[in-house]
Amino acid sequence: MSMNGTKAFGLHLDATLKVIKQDLTRRFREQGIDLTPEQYALLAELASRGELAQKELAKSTFKDAPTVSRIIDLLVKKGWINRSADTDDRRKYILTLTPAGQAIFETAAPIVHAAREVGWQGLTEEDYSRLKHILDRVVENIQG
Secondary structure, eight states, X not given: OOHHHHHHHHHHHHHHHHHHHHHHHHHHHHTTOOOOHHHHHHHHHHHHHSEEEHHHHXXXXXXXXXXXXXXXXXXXXTTSEEEEEOSSOTTSEEEEEOXXXXXXXXXXXXXXXXXXXXXXXXXXXXXXXXXXXXXXXXXXXXXX
């Protein structure tokens, strides 16, 4: 691949992510939901996995630990996440959704699904699989 092709790749990824985040932010705001796409990602991961250590949540959502810590602080203040010390390791925090957090996730999930449906119009499951394979491969190549 030429160097020109690899330069454009990063710009396309950045632009795509920016447009997706802006769209979700707009959709949440229009529905009166005080939620960001980043906050939704953490709520969704906790909704699907039950409880997670803060470090595991950061890893599974591909976010750095300081960013996850700031988001968790906000979600705790909103009453959407419980953070408790691990009984085996007091330096480690275990996170769970509160009933209010589960409710906001259930309210936001259809909005996210609708946004994804719009974004994937005209694309097939094969397109999705190929894109995921390519992106996973790039990550593997870089991480060694």
